[in-house]
Amino acid sequence: DAGVTQSPTHLIKTRGQQVTLRCSPKSGHDTVSWYQQALGQGPQFIFQYYEEEERQRGNFPDRFSGHQFPNYSSELNVNALLLGDSALYLCASSFSWGNSPLHFGNGTRLTVT
Amino acid sequence: SQQGEEDPQALSIQEGENATMNCSYKTSINNLQWYRQNSGRGLVHLILIRSNEREKHSGRLRVTLDTSKKSSSLLITASRAADTASYFCAIHKAAGNKLTFGGGTRVLVKP
Structure with missing residues (x-):
């Protein structure tokens, strides 16, 4: 039973460019959340999707x-x-139910130069 | 901020010793969860404690929750080198399924 998979694992982009990151959830899960984690910090909530709609959004600009x-x-x-x-x-x-713990992928390391 | 705040930020102990870290928060919660993250990897769920629970155990882990003080603690007993990781608390409010994480405690277990 595959867990959460993310691609790519690493990515280098230039300022001004656009990037797309992908995620396959754990089998049976219907809700996907995205987090941004800066070096040495805790994960910051970006948004959550359920039934193909954005259900909640954190404090991130519309660029995300x-x-x-x-x-x-x-x-x-x-x-x-x-x-x-x-x-x-x-x-x-x-x-989607309230007390379900999160299963994380190993993340995509994005470097913007 | 409603997010959990872990204390201490870093902890260095010898193998076999116990490690204790604390989490404080500012809002009412539905549950509080603890996660572990090995360097550069994803987070792994350790334990969930509901707002009406005071203590939970899982193997060498013991979590307490004091909702009157809005605080939780995670105790790792008989630590091992493999316990070296960052530990995060995350709070879940009553509405929705969003988890809000703290800044984490970095634990180093020396062999």
Whole structure:
């Protein structure tokens, strides 16, 4: 039973470019959350998708957008990249009910130069 | 901020010793969760404690929750070198399924 998988594992982009990160949730999970983790910091909530809609959003600009597909997989898109967007981007899946713990992928390390 | 704040930020102990870290928060919660992260990897769920629970155990882990003080603690007993990692508390409010993480405690267990 595969856990949460993310691709790519590493990515280097230039300021101003756009990037798409992908996530496949753990089998049976229907909810996907995205987090940004800067070096030495805790994960910061970006948004959460359920039933192909954004259900909650953290304090991130509109440059950050996402999508969830009918098979529950998800994408995170970041436009007009800034140096400060360099971070580990973590995808986590869960069941939609309230006490379901999160299962994380190993993340995508994005470096913006 | 409503997020959990861990204390201490870093902890260095010898193998076999116990490690204790604390988490404080500012809002009412539905549950509080602890996660572990090995360097550069994803987070792994350790234990969930509901707001109406005071203590939970899982193997060498013991978590306490004091909702009156808005604080939780994670105790790792008889630590091993493999316990070297960052530990995060995360709070879940009553509404929705969003988890809010603290800044973490970095634990180094020396052999």
